[in-house]
Amino acid sequence: MTIIDANASFGAVYTPTLAPCRTPEELIAALDRAGVDRALVAADAIRGGCPSEMNVRAALELAPHARLMPVWAILPLETGEFGTRTEFLDSMKRYGVRALAAYPSKHRYLLDRVGCGELLDAMVECRIPLLLPLEESSGGVGGWALAEKLLSETPGLRLIVLGTGPWGDDRLFRPLLRSFPTLTVEVSRYELDGGIAALCGKYGAERLVYGSGYPHWAMGGALLTALHADIPEADKGLILGGNIARMLDEVTI
Protein backbone atom coordinates (compact mmCIF):
# COMPACT_ATOMS: atom_id res chain seq x y z
CA MET A 1 0.00 0.00 0.00
CA THR A 2 1.37 3.41 -0.95
CA ILE A 3 0.65 5.98 1.74
CA ILE A 4 0.41 9.63 0.75
CA ASP A 5 -0.07 12.43 3.25
CA ALA A 6 -2.27 15.09 1.65
CA ASN A 7 -1.69 17.69 4.37
CA ALA A 8 1.86 18.29 5.55
CA SER A 9 3.94 21.43 5.86
CA PHE A 10 7.47 22.53 6.64
CA GLY A 11 9.61 25.57 7.27
CA ALA A 12 9.40 28.60 9.48
CA VAL A 13 6.12 28.48 11.38
CA TYR A 14 3.37 31.06 11.13
CA THR A 15 1.57 30.09 14.35
CA PRO A 16 2.91 28.72 17.67
CA THR A 17 4.12 25.19 17.11
CA LEU A 18 5.62 23.00 19.83
CA ALA A 19 7.59 20.81 17.46
CA PRO A 20 8.22 22.58 14.16
CA CYS A 21 9.53 20.80 11.08
CA ARG A 22 12.05 23.26 9.73
CA THR A 23 13.42 21.54 6.65
CA PRO A 24 12.38 19.11 3.92
CA GLU A 25 14.93 16.66 5.34
CA GLU A 26 13.22 16.74 8.75
CA LEU A 27 9.89 16.13 7.09
CA ILE A 28 11.24 13.15 5.17
CA ALA A 29 12.64 11.69 8.41
CA ALA A 30 9.20 12.03 10.03
CA LEU A 31 7.50 10.40 7.04
CA ASP A 32 10.03 7.55 7.07
CA ARG A 33 9.44 6.89 10.76
CA ALA A 34 5.68 6.73 10.13
CA GLY A 35 6.02 4.62 6.98
CA VAL A 36 4.54 7.31 4.75
CA ASP A 37 5.74 7.29 1.15
CA ARG A 38 4.92 10.76 -0.18
CA ALA A 39 3.32 14.00 0.90
CA LEU A 40 1.64 17.06 -0.51
CA VAL A 41 3.57 19.82 1.20
CA ALA A 42 2.87 23.50 1.78
CA ALA A 43 5.31 26.01 3.21
CA ASP A 44 4.09 26.91 6.69
CA ALA A 45 5.07 30.52 6.11
CA ILE A 46 2.82 30.75 3.05
CA ARG A 47 0.08 32.03 5.32
CA GLY A 48 2.26 34.85 6.59
CA GLY A 49 4.25 35.44 3.43
CA CYS A 50 3.26 36.54 -0.04
CA PRO A 51 2.43 33.68 -2.41
CA SER A 52 4.06 35.47 -5.35
CA GLU A 53 7.40 34.87 -3.64
CA MET A 54 6.74 31.96 -1.33
CA ASN A 55 5.33 29.58 -3.93
CA VAL A 56 8.51 29.43 -6.00
CA ARG A 57 10.76 29.52 -2.96
CA ALA A 58 9.04 26.49 -1.44
CA ALA A 59 9.05 24.61 -4.74
CA LEU A 60 12.80 25.16 -5.08
CA GLU A 61 13.42 23.90 -1.54
CA LEU A 62 11.32 20.80 -2.19
CA ALA A 63 12.67 20.14 -5.68
CA PRO A 64 15.53 17.80 -4.60
CA HIS A 65 12.99 15.56 -2.82
CA ALA A 66 10.72 13.78 -5.27
CA ARG A 67 8.60 12.39 -2.39
CA LEU A 68 7.56 15.89 -1.36
CA MET A 69 5.06 17.40 -3.78
CA PRO A 70 4.67 21.17 -3.53
CA VAL A 71 1.32 22.86 -3.00
CA TRP A 72 0.98 26.47 -4.11
CA ALA A 73 -1.28 29.16 -2.71
CA ILE A 74 -3.60 31.01 -5.09
CA LEU A 75 -4.34 34.72 -5.47
CA PRO A 76 -6.80 36.48 -7.76
CA LEU A 77 -5.27 36.83 -11.23
CA GLU A 78 -6.62 40.40 -11.44
CA THR A 79 -3.66 41.93 -9.59
CA GLY A 80 -1.18 40.37 -11.97
CA GLU A 81 1.03 38.95 -9.24
CA PHE A 82 0.97 35.53 -10.89
CA GLY A 83 0.87 36.84 -14.47
CA THR A 84 -1.85 35.58 -16.77
CA ARG A 85 -3.74 32.34 -16.36
CA THR A 86 -1.48 30.73 -18.96
CA GLU A 87 1.66 32.01 -17.30
CA PHE A 88 0.52 30.71 -13.91
CA LEU A 89 -0.29 27.26 -15.27
CA ASP A 90 3.04 27.19 -17.12
CA SER A 91 4.80 28.07 -13.90
CA MET A 92 2.97 25.28 -12.05
CA LYS A 93 4.08 22.84 -14.72
CA ARG A 94 7.69 24.04 -14.58
CA TYR A 95 7.88 23.51 -10.83
CA GLY A 96 5.92 20.25 -10.74
CA VAL A 97 2.94 21.68 -8.86
CA ARG A 98 -0.27 19.63 -9.18
CA ALA A 99 -2.33 20.94 -6.27
CA LEU A 100 -3.29 24.42 -5.07
CA ALA A 101 -4.45 25.81 -1.75
CA ALA A 102 -6.52 28.85 -0.77
CA TYR A 103 -5.98 31.07 2.27
CA PRO A 104 -8.37 33.93 1.45
CA SER A 105 -8.52 35.35 4.98
CA LYS A 106 -4.72 35.47 5.29
CA HIS A 107 -4.11 36.83 1.78
CA ARG A 108 -7.18 39.06 1.78
CA TYR A 109 -9.20 38.29 -1.31
CA LEU A 110 -12.64 37.01 -2.22
CA LEU A 111 -12.64 33.32 -2.97
CA ASP A 112 -15.65 33.43 -5.28
CA ARG A 113 -16.54 33.82 -8.95
CA VAL A 114 -15.83 37.55 -9.00
CA GLY A 115 -12.54 37.29 -7.16
CA CYS A 116 -11.14 34.09 -8.59
CA GLY A 117 -13.48 32.91 -11.37
CA GLU A 118 -10.82 32.64 -14.06
CA LEU A 119 -8.54 30.62 -11.83
CA LEU A 120 -11.37 28.43 -10.55
CA ASP A 121 -12.35 27.69 -14.16
CA ALA A 122 -8.75 26.72 -14.91
CA MET A 123 -8.78 24.35 -11.95
CA VAL A 124 -11.94 22.69 -13.24
CA GLU A 125 -10.61 22.43 -16.81
CA CYS A 126 -7.22 21.07 -15.71
CA ARG A 127 -8.65 18.98 -12.85
CA ILE A 128 -6.38 20.65 -10.34
CA PRO A 129 -7.38 19.90 -6.73
CA LEU A 130 -7.91 22.92 -4.48
CA LEU A 131 -7.08 22.44 -0.80
CA LEU A 132 -9.14 24.58 1.55
CA PRO A 133 -8.29 24.68 5.28
CA LEU A 134 -11.54 24.69 7.22
CA GLU A 135 -10.51 27.65 9.34
CA GLU A 136 -10.41 29.91 6.27
CA SER A 137 -13.12 32.43 5.42
CA SER A 138 -13.93 34.79 2.60
CA GLY A 139 -16.33 37.71 2.49
CA GLY A 140 -17.85 36.79 5.82
CA VAL A 141 -18.39 33.17 4.84
CA GLY A 142 -16.21 30.48 6.36
CA GLY A 143 -15.76 26.80 6.97
CA TRP A 144 -18.30 24.46 5.40
CA ALA A 145 -20.46 27.37 4.29
CA LEU A 146 -17.55 28.61 2.16
CA ALA A 147 -17.08 25.11 0.74
CA GLU A 148 -20.78 24.98 -0.15
CA LYS A 149 -20.62 28.39 -1.82
CA LEU A 150 -17.55 27.45 -3.84
CA LEU A 151 -18.98 24.16 -5.04
CA SER A 152 -22.37 25.68 -5.84
CA GLU A 153 -20.83 28.46 -7.90
CA THR A 154 -18.15 26.36 -9.60
CA PRO A 155 -19.49 22.87 -10.33
CA GLY A 156 -16.79 20.32 -10.94
CA LEU A 157 -14.23 22.00 -8.72
CA ARG A 158 -12.15 19.29 -7.04
CA LEU A 159 -12.26 20.69 -3.55
CA ILE A 160 -10.42 18.98 -0.70
CA VAL A 161 -11.38 20.43 2.67
CA LEU A 162 -8.58 20.16 5.21
CA GLY A 163 -8.87 19.72 8.95
CA THR A 164 -12.49 18.89 9.66
CA GLY A 165 -13.15 17.90 13.26
CA PRO A 166 -12.26 16.93 15.88
CA TRP A 167 -15.82 17.45 17.10
CA GLY A 168 -17.13 15.62 14.07
CA ASP A 169 -18.73 17.95 11.58
CA ASP A 170 -20.92 15.28 10.00
CA ARG A 171 -24.12 17.29 10.37
CA LEU A 172 -22.42 20.08 8.46
CA PHE A 173 -20.61 18.25 5.69
CA ARG A 174 -22.67 15.13 4.96
CA PRO A 175 -25.27 17.12 3.00
CA LEU A 176 -22.39 18.57 0.98
CA LEU A 177 -20.96 15.12 0.26
CA ARG A 178 -24.40 14.12 -1.01
CA SER A 179 -24.80 17.24 -3.14
CA PHE A 180 -21.32 17.76 -4.57
CA PRO A 181 -19.57 14.72 -6.07
CA THR A 182 -16.23 16.53 -6.39
CA LEU A 183 -15.94 17.31 -2.68
CA THR A 184 -13.31 15.34 -0.77
CA VAL A 185 -12.77 15.36 3.00
CA GLU A 186 -9.24 15.19 4.43
CA VAL A 187 -9.11 13.34 7.74
CA SER A 188 -6.12 14.64 9.73
CA ARG A 189 -8.42 15.99 12.46
CA TYR A 190 -11.39 13.70 11.91
CA GLU A 191 -11.11 11.81 15.21
CA LEU A 192 -14.76 10.82 15.44
CA ASP A 193 -15.03 7.22 16.63
CA GLY A 194 -16.35 5.11 13.77
CA GLY A 195 -16.52 8.17 11.54
CA ILE A 196 -14.41 6.87 8.68
CA ALA A 197 -16.31 3.58 8.49
CA ALA A 198 -19.65 5.38 8.59
CA LEU A 199 -18.66 7.77 5.80
CA CYS A 200 -17.26 4.98 3.64
CA GLY A 201 -20.45 2.99 4.07
CA LYS A 202 -22.67 5.88 3.01
CA TYR A 203 -20.62 7.85 0.48
CA GLY A 204 -17.76 5.54 -0.53
CA ALA A 205 -14.07 5.54 0.38
CA GLU A 206 -13.38 7.66 -2.72
CA ARG A 207 -14.54 10.74 -0.84
CA LEU A 208 -11.83 10.68 1.86
CA VAL A 209 -8.09 11.33 1.80
CA TYR A 210 -5.57 10.78 4.54
CA GLY A 211 -3.58 13.75 5.83
CA SER A 212 -1.57 14.28 8.99
CA GLY A 213 -1.58 18.03 9.54
CA TYR A 214 2.05 17.53 10.58
CA PRO A 215 3.94 19.25 12.18
CA HIS A 216 1.07 21.12 13.87
CA TRP A 217 -0.75 17.88 14.62
CA ALA A 218 0.75 14.58 15.71
CA MET A 219 1.86 12.28 12.93
CA GLY A 220 0.35 9.07 14.26
CA GLY A 221 -3.27 9.89 15.08
CA ALA A 222 -4.96 9.96 11.70
CA LEU A 223 -2.54 7.34 10.39
CA LEU A 224 -3.39 4.64 12.93
CA THR A 225 -7.08 5.54 12.70
CA ALA A 226 -7.13 5.02 8.93
CA LEU A 227 -4.93 1.91 9.05
CA HIS A 228 -7.33 0.23 11.48
CA ALA A 229 -10.68 1.67 10.47
CA ASP A 230 -13.42 -0.96 10.29
CA ILE A 231 -13.48 -0.96 6.48
CA PRO A 232 -12.16 -3.26 3.73
CA GLU A 233 -8.43 -3.16 2.94
CA ALA A 234 -9.15 -1.81 -0.53
CA ASP A 235 -10.94 1.18 0.98
CA LYS A 236 -7.99 1.82 3.29
CA GLY A 237 -5.74 1.84 0.24
CA LEU A 238 -7.91 4.48 -1.39
CA ILE A 239 -8.04 6.71 1.67
CA LEU A 240 -4.38 6.35 2.59
CA GLY A 241 -3.03 7.11 -0.87
CA GLY A 242 -5.03 5.81 -3.80
CA ASN A 243 -7.49 8.67 -4.01
CA ILE A 244 -5.01 11.51 -3.89
CA ALA A 245 -2.66 9.69 -6.27
CA ARG A 246 -5.49 9.35 -8.78
CA MET A 247 -6.47 12.99 -8.41
CA LEU A 248 -2.90 14.14 -8.99
CA ASP A 249 -2.50 11.78 -11.95
CA GLU A 250 -5.62 13.25 -13.55
CA VAL A 251 -4.26 16.81 -13.52
CA THR A 252 -3.82 18.01 -17.10
CA ILE A 253 -1.61 21.06 -17.18
Place this chain on the structure above:
Amino acid sequence: MSHPTPLMEEFRRLGKSVSCPIIDMHGHFGPFNGIFFPNVTAEQMVGSMDRAGVRLIVCSSHEALLVNSDTGNARMADVVRRFPDRFRAYWSVNPNEPDVLLRQLDGLAERKEFVGIKFLSDYHRYPITGDAYVPALKYAQEHRMPVLMHTWGGSKFDGPELVGEVADRYPDLVILMGHSGYGEWDVSISVARKHPNVYLELTAAYAVNGVVEKLVNKAGSEKVLFGTDLPWFDPHYAAGCILYAHISDDDRHNIFHRNAERILGQCGNPVRF
Protein backbone atom coordinates in the same frame (compact mmCIF):
# COMPACT_ATOMS: atom_id res chain seq x y z
CA MET B 1 14.37 11.29 15.23
CA SER B 2 13.83 8.10 17.26
CA HIS B 3 13.29 4.78 15.54
CA PRO B 4 10.14 2.66 15.53
CA THR B 5 9.80 0.48 18.65
CA PRO B 6 8.28 -2.98 19.15
CA LEU B 7 5.09 -1.45 20.56
CA MET B 8 4.73 0.92 17.63
CA GLU B 9 5.16 -1.94 15.19
CA GLU B 10 2.75 -4.22 17.04
CA PHE B 11 0.01 -1.58 17.11
CA ARG B 12 0.63 -0.73 13.48
CA ARG B 13 0.31 -4.36 12.46
CA LEU B 14 -2.54 -5.47 14.73
CA GLY B 15 -4.18 -2.25 15.86
CA LYS B 16 -3.60 -3.28 19.46
CA SER B 17 -1.08 -5.01 21.70
CA VAL B 18 -1.19 -8.31 23.51
CA SER B 19 1.28 -7.15 26.15
CA CYS B 20 0.08 -3.60 26.55
CA PRO B 21 -3.61 -3.24 27.41
CA ILE B 22 -5.18 0.20 27.45
CA ILE B 23 -7.29 1.72 30.19
CA ASP B 24 -9.25 4.75 29.08
CA MET B 25 -9.71 7.09 32.05
CA HIS B 26 -11.87 9.66 30.22
CA GLY B 27 -14.94 8.26 28.53
CA HIS B 28 -18.54 9.39 28.24
CA PHE B 29 -21.83 7.72 27.52
CA GLY B 30 -24.89 8.64 25.50
CA PRO B 31 -25.70 11.19 22.81
CA PHE B 32 -24.58 14.83 22.97
CA ASN B 33 -26.21 17.95 21.56
CA GLY B 34 -23.48 19.20 19.23
CA ILE B 35 -22.22 16.08 17.52
CA PHE B 36 -23.31 13.03 15.59
CA PHE B 37 -21.89 9.80 17.07
CA PRO B 38 -21.86 6.79 14.72
CA ASN B 39 -20.97 4.51 17.66
CA VAL B 40 -23.11 5.60 20.58
CA THR B 41 -24.40 2.45 22.27
CA ALA B 42 -22.48 0.55 24.93
CA GLU B 43 -22.19 -2.38 22.56
CA GLN B 44 -20.72 -0.16 19.83
CA MET B 45 -18.30 1.37 22.31
CA VAL B 46 -17.12 -2.10 23.32
CA GLY B 47 -16.56 -2.86 19.62
CA SER B 48 -14.33 0.21 19.27
CA MET B 49 -12.50 -0.68 22.47
CA ASP B 50 -11.88 -4.22 21.26
CA ARG B 51 -10.39 -3.03 17.98
CA ALA B 52 -7.83 -0.88 19.81
CA GLY B 53 -7.12 -3.13 22.79
CA VAL B 54 -8.91 -0.93 25.33
CA ARG B 55 -9.74 -3.29 28.16
CA LEU B 56 -11.53 -0.89 30.50
CA ILE B 57 -13.05 2.57 30.23
CA VAL B 58 -14.21 4.90 32.98
CA CYS B 59 -17.13 6.99 31.74
CA SER B 60 -19.44 9.80 32.75
CA SER B 61 -22.92 10.23 31.35
CA HIS B 62 -23.60 13.16 29.02
CA GLU B 63 -27.19 13.12 30.22
CA ALA B 64 -26.06 13.30 33.85
CA LEU B 65 -23.71 16.18 33.13
CA LEU B 66 -25.98 18.31 30.98
CA VAL B 67 -29.61 17.23 31.25
CA ASN B 68 -30.57 15.36 34.42
CA SER B 69 -28.00 14.04 36.87
CA ASP B 70 -30.37 11.55 38.52
CA THR B 71 -31.52 9.78 35.37
CA GLY B 72 -28.18 10.11 33.62
CA ASN B 73 -26.15 8.61 36.44
CA ALA B 74 -28.73 5.81 36.76
CA ARG B 75 -28.32 4.95 33.07
CA MET B 76 -24.55 5.07 33.47
CA ALA B 77 -24.73 2.63 36.36
CA ASP B 78 -26.84 0.31 34.25
CA VAL B 79 -24.13 0.21 31.58
CA VAL B 80 -21.52 -0.77 34.18
CA ARG B 81 -23.79 -3.51 35.48
CA ARG B 82 -24.30 -4.83 31.95
CA PHE B 83 -20.57 -4.74 31.11
CA PRO B 84 -18.83 -5.19 34.48
CA ASP B 85 -15.50 -6.15 32.92
CA ARG B 86 -15.36 -3.21 30.51
CA PHE B 87 -16.98 -0.16 32.11
CA ARG B 88 -16.60 1.84 35.29
CA ALA B 89 -18.31 5.14 35.98
CA TYR B 90 -17.70 8.62 37.30
CA TRP B 91 -20.58 10.14 39.20
CA SER B 92 -21.40 13.32 37.29
CA VAL B 93 -22.21 16.36 39.40
CA ASN B 94 -23.89 19.61 38.45
CA PRO B 95 -22.75 22.49 40.67
CA ASN B 96 -25.73 24.56 39.55
CA GLU B 97 -27.97 22.18 41.51
CA PRO B 98 -26.12 22.10 44.86
CA ASP B 99 -28.99 20.55 46.82
CA VAL B 100 -29.22 17.66 44.37
CA LEU B 101 -25.46 17.25 44.48
CA LEU B 102 -25.48 17.05 48.26
CA ARG B 103 -28.24 14.45 48.27
CA GLN B 104 -26.55 12.33 45.63
CA LEU B 105 -23.28 12.04 47.56
CA ASP B 106 -24.95 10.10 50.34
CA GLY B 107 -23.78 6.49 50.02
CA LEU B 108 -22.01 7.07 46.71
CA ALA B 109 -18.80 5.32 47.79
CA GLU B 110 -20.73 2.12 48.44
CA ARG B 111 -22.01 2.01 44.86
CA LYS B 112 -19.41 -0.14 43.15
CA GLU B 113 -20.28 1.08 39.66
CA PHE B 114 -18.81 4.47 40.51
CA VAL B 115 -15.08 4.78 41.06
CA GLY B 116 -14.80 8.57 40.86
CA ILE B 117 -16.54 11.91 40.34
CA LYS B 118 -16.69 14.02 37.19
CA PHE B 119 -16.66 17.84 36.93
CA LEU B 120 -17.50 19.64 33.68
CA SER B 121 -17.03 23.16 34.94
CA ASP B 122 -16.53 25.01 31.65
CA TYR B 123 -19.89 23.76 30.44
CA HIS B 124 -21.57 24.45 33.79
CA ARG B 125 -19.97 27.92 33.85
CA TYR B 126 -19.06 27.40 37.47
CA PRO B 127 -15.49 27.46 38.87
CA ILE B 128 -13.92 24.38 40.36
CA THR B 129 -12.95 26.59 43.31
CA GLY B 130 -16.60 27.52 43.98
CA ASP B 131 -18.48 26.63 47.14
CA ALA B 132 -20.92 24.30 45.44
CA TYR B 133 -18.14 21.83 44.68
CA VAL B 134 -16.86 21.72 48.29
CA PRO B 135 -19.05 18.78 49.46
CA ALA B 136 -18.02 16.71 46.44
CA LEU B 137 -14.33 17.53 46.87
CA LYS B 138 -14.42 16.70 50.58
CA TYR B 139 -16.31 13.50 49.91
CA ALA B 140 -13.96 12.42 47.14
CA GLN B 141 -10.89 13.07 49.27
CA GLU B 142 -12.35 11.26 52.26
CA HIS B 143 -13.40 8.22 50.22
CA ARG B 144 -10.39 8.23 47.87
CA MET B 145 -12.47 8.70 44.75
CA PRO B 146 -10.53 10.38 41.92
CA VAL B 147 -12.10 13.51 40.48
CA LEU B 148 -11.86 13.86 36.72
CA MET B 149 -12.04 17.56 35.93
CA HIS B 150 -12.50 18.97 32.46
CA THR B 151 -9.62 21.47 32.39
CA TRP B 152 -8.84 23.97 29.66
CA GLY B 153 -6.17 26.60 29.29
CA GLY B 154 -7.40 30.14 29.80
CA SER B 155 -10.67 29.09 31.40
CA LYS B 156 -11.84 31.06 34.40
CA PHE B 157 -13.80 27.98 35.45
CA ASP B 158 -11.27 25.17 35.19
CA GLY B 159 -7.91 26.53 34.04
CA PRO B 160 -4.85 24.73 35.39
CA GLU B 161 -4.04 27.45 37.95
CA LEU B 162 -7.43 26.81 39.56
CA VAL B 163 -6.62 23.10 39.66
CA GLY B 164 -3.52 24.04 41.64
CA GLU B 165 -5.68 25.96 44.12
CA VAL B 166 -7.97 22.97 44.61
CA ALA B 167 -4.99 20.65 45.01
CA ASP B 168 -3.55 22.98 47.65
CA ARG B 169 -6.80 22.81 49.61
CA TYR B 170 -7.24 19.03 49.24
CA PRO B 171 -3.74 17.53 49.24
CA ASP B 172 -4.94 13.92 49.46
CA LEU B 173 -7.51 14.28 46.68
CA VAL B 174 -6.64 12.45 43.45
CA ILE B 175 -7.26 14.90 40.60
CA LEU B 176 -7.23 13.84 36.97
CA MET B 177 -6.78 16.93 34.80
CA GLY B 178 -8.93 16.11 31.79
CA HIS B 179 -7.34 17.45 28.58
CA SER B 180 -4.25 18.43 30.64
CA GLY B 181 -5.40 22.05 30.79
CA TYR B 182 -5.35 22.21 26.99
CA GLY B 183 -3.05 24.94 25.74
CA GLU B 184 -1.58 26.02 29.08
CA TRP B 185 0.84 23.14 29.05
CA ASP B 186 3.55 24.69 31.21
CA VAL B 187 1.12 25.62 34.00
CA SER B 188 -0.45 22.17 33.90
CA ILE B 189 2.96 20.53 34.12
CA SER B 190 3.88 22.77 37.03
CA VAL B 191 0.69 21.82 38.91
CA ALA B 192 1.25 18.10 38.26
CA ARG B 193 4.87 18.33 39.41
CA LYS B 194 3.97 20.18 42.59
CA HIS B 195 1.10 17.89 43.62
CA PRO B 196 1.75 14.14 43.85
CA ASN B 197 -1.95 13.36 43.41
CA VAL B 198 -2.54 15.46 40.29
CA TYR B 199 -2.39 13.65 36.95
CA LEU B 200 -2.42 14.86 33.36
CA GLU B 201 -5.07 13.17 31.21
CA LEU B 202 -4.52 13.31 27.46
CA THR B 203 -7.92 13.50 25.73
CA ALA B 204 -7.66 15.97 22.81
CA ALA B 205 -4.25 17.14 24.07
CA TYR B 206 -2.54 14.15 22.45
CA ALA B 207 -3.29 15.52 18.99
CA VAL B 208 -1.08 18.58 19.37
CA ASN B 209 2.27 17.60 17.95
CA GLY B 210 4.92 17.66 20.68
CA VAL B 211 2.56 17.75 23.67
CA VAL B 212 2.96 14.10 24.63
CA GLU B 213 6.74 14.48 24.62
CA LYS B 214 6.53 17.72 26.61
CA LEU B 215 4.29 16.26 29.31
CA VAL B 216 6.34 13.08 29.59
CA ASN B 217 9.70 14.84 29.64
CA LYS B 218 8.71 17.54 32.13
CA ALA B 219 6.11 15.89 34.38
CA GLY B 220 7.15 12.25 33.95
CA SER B 221 5.21 9.49 32.20
CA GLU B 222 4.06 8.30 35.65
CA LYS B 223 1.80 11.38 35.74
CA VAL B 224 0.18 10.99 32.29
CA LEU B 225 -3.06 9.11 31.59
CA PHE B 226 -4.76 7.81 28.46
CA GLY B 227 -8.23 9.11 27.57
CA THR B 228 -10.41 9.59 24.50
CA ASP B 229 -13.80 11.07 25.38
CA LEU B 230 -15.20 7.94 23.71
CA PRO B 231 -17.75 7.85 22.04
CA TRP B 232 -16.25 11.08 20.72
CA PHE B 233 -12.78 10.12 19.60
CA ASP B 234 -11.45 6.94 18.06
CA PRO B 235 -9.09 5.15 20.49
CA HIS B 236 -6.76 4.48 17.55
CA TYR B 237 -6.35 8.23 17.07
CA ALA B 238 -5.22 8.74 20.67
CA ALA B 239 -3.08 5.61 20.62
CA GLY B 240 -1.46 6.66 17.35
CA CYS B 241 -0.48 10.06 18.74
CA ILE B 242 1.12 8.40 21.76
CA LEU B 243 2.76 5.61 19.77
CA TYR B 244 4.40 7.95 17.26
CA ALA B 245 5.50 10.46 19.89
CA HIS B 246 9.21 10.44 20.66
CA ILE B 247 9.00 8.61 23.97
CA SER B 248 9.96 5.10 25.09
CA ASP B 249 7.79 2.00 25.16
CA ASP B 250 8.16 2.05 28.94
CA ASP B 251 6.59 5.52 28.94
CA ARG B 252 3.81 4.21 26.71
CA HIS B 253 3.08 1.34 29.13
CA ASN B 254 2.78 3.91 31.92
CA ILE B 255 0.36 6.03 29.90
CA PHE B 256 -1.68 3.22 28.39
CA HIS B 257 -2.33 1.20 31.56
CA ARG B 258 0.15 1.20 34.45
CA ASN B 259 -0.78 4.58 35.90
CA ALA B 260 -4.50 3.89 35.67
CA GLU B 261 -4.03 0.48 37.28
CA ARG B 262 -2.12 2.10 40.13
CA ILE B 263 -4.64 4.89 40.67
CA LEU B 264 -7.65 2.60 40.57
CA GLY B 265 -5.91 0.11 42.86
CA GLN B 266 -4.92 2.75 45.39
CA CYS B 267 -8.49 4.03 45.37
CA GLY B 268 -9.88 0.63 46.23
CA ASN B 269 -10.87 -0.47 42.73
CA PRO B 270 -8.15 -2.84 41.56
CA VAL B 271 -8.19 -3.78 37.90
CA ARG B 272 -8.05 -7.47 37.08
CA PHE B 273 -7.70 -8.52 33.44
